[in-house]
Amino acid sequence: MSGRTHDRSCPERTCVGCRKRTAKTELLRIVAVGDACVPDLRGTLPGRGAYVHPASVCLDQAVRRRAFTRALRAPGALDTKALRRYVEQTTVADQATP
Numbered sequence: 553m554s555g556r557t558h559d560r561s562c563p564e565r566t567c568v569g570c571r572k573r574t575a576k577t578e579l580l581r582i583v584a585v586g587d588a589c590v591p592d593l594r595g596t597l598p599g600r601g602a603y604v605h606p607a608s609v610c611l612d613q614a615v616r617r618r619a620f621t622r623a624l625r626a627p628g629a630l631d632t633k634a635l636r637r638y639v640e641q642t643t644v645a646d647q648a649t650p
Contacts, residue, residue, distance in 0.1 A: 565603040568619035569610030579603040580639075584624040588631040591638045600624050611639050 563576045581592040581601045592601060602623035604610050611632070614620055620630050 567605045567610055567614075568602050568623050569604050569612070569614035569617075572605075574605070576603070578605070580606045582620060582624070582635060584620075584626050584630055587626075587628065588633075589620050589624075589635045591635055606639055606642055608636075608639055608643060611636060 564573045565576045565579050566573050567579060568582075581595050581597075581603055582589050583592045583597045583599050583601050584590075585597070585599075590597070595601075600623075602620055604614055615632055618629075620626070620632065621628070624630070
């Protein structure tokens with residue numbers, strides 16, 4: 553026996569909005585498709601990914617600081633309309649469920 557514990561560790565990622573480290577399962581992966589940020593719900597889209605909490609506060613901070621452009625290494629500004637629409641819909645759905 554080596555004395556090591558065999559607990560499964562959960563991978564962590566950093567939210568580009570609030571810069572807090574969180575479990576990967578609690579964050580939303582974002583991928584650049586063309587000139588737009590798209591949520592990657594299954595985590596299987598090709599390309600570089602950035603992670604953000606699915607909350608409008610973190611999304612606003614990331615957009616304000618241009619974090620998506622930097623994290624995804626995009627040559628220009630990225631459109632976040634589809635991403636914002638998804639976050640708002642999931643926030644409303646989470647509030648509706650008791």
